[in-house]
Amino acid sequence: MSTIKQFLYVNRKAPYGTVYALESLEVVLIGAAFEQDVRLLFMDDGVFQLVKGQDSSDSEIKNFSPTYNALGDYDINKIYVDKQSLEERGLSLDDLLHLTWEDEDEDWAEKDSIVLVDRSEIVALMDDAEVVLSF
Amino acid sequence: MKFTIQVNEGPYTHQSSDSAYHFTKAALEKGHEIFRVFFYHDGVNNATRLTTPPQDDRNVITPWSELAEKHNLDMVVCVAAAQRRGIADADESKRNGKDADNLAPGFRISGLGQLIEGGIQSDRLVVFGD
Numbered sequence: 585m586s587t588i589k590q591f592l593y594v595n596r597k598a599p600y601g602t603v604y605a606l607e608s609l610e611v612v613l614i615g616a617a618f619e620q621d622v623r624l625l626f627m628d629d630g631v632f633q634l635v636k637g638q639d640s641s642d643s644e645i646k647n648f649s650p651t652y653n654a655l656g657d658y659d660i661n662k663i664y665v666d667k668q669s670l671e672e673r674g675l676s677l678d679d680l681l682h683l684t685w686e687d688e689d690e691d692w693a694e695k696d697s698i699v700l701v702d703r704s705e706i707v708a709l710m711d712d713a714e715v716v717l718s719f
Numbered sequence: 720m721k722f723t724i725q726v727n728e729g730p731y732t733h734q735s736s737d738s739a740y741h742f743t744k745a746a747l748e749k750g751h752e753i754f755r756v757f758f759y760h761d762g763v764n765n766a767t768r769l770t771t772p773p774q775d776d777r778n779v780i781t782p783w784s785e786l787a788e789k790h791n792l793d794m795v796v797c798v799a800a801a802q803r804r805g806i807a808d809a810d811e812s813k814r815n816g817k818d819a820d821n822l823a824p825g826f827r828i829s830g831l832g833q834l835i836e837g838g839i840q841s842d843r844l845v846v847f848g849d
Binding site: 603717 | 759760800836838
């Protein structure tokens, strides 16, 4: 299977309360084995998925947020976060997990995976994508 | 055109399975190809043959089975999502030490790779759900 398509995963829901965020991450990780051109977009309450320092222990629901740190190892390093959704929720880039990847073309230099985007850039992301999965 | 259909919500609670069914049926009638229908999240609950709706309500499950038989549809239920929600065929049930199975005719249980493959192989991946 040599076809490479541009996949965009749109994550719009909070990490807890519903299972969508967790099961979306499962698709992303399985999908990584197919070596496609993968982008992740977090918007609306989906931005809460990336907030650092999550503690879900009182709810007995697993805190799966550490898994996002592994995305770079899966070559998933194009992670877009809607700036407006962050601002509406009183959040900034500093509140999010520091997600990084190592660029093998630059002697494994560590680079940031998260890029803040505005709504017009989101339109372009969706326009470019060949496969859009929304969760 | 070649489609893969993703159904993310359960029957009756949500209309997405009804909408996905009508879309799939209409696409087939128009001569399009359905590469695969993939059931994920609570969408896996569309694959139980034990559903018993009231007599004055529609049956959401059986039409999928009938459509699959008529058009040789490939209807795949995500194994991880199905295990969480108690949807199992005879093999899965036995493997997990359960005393019953409930997968409706025309559905098969497989992995998430089938969804990704659907995205790669199809002209359009259409997602039904919120």
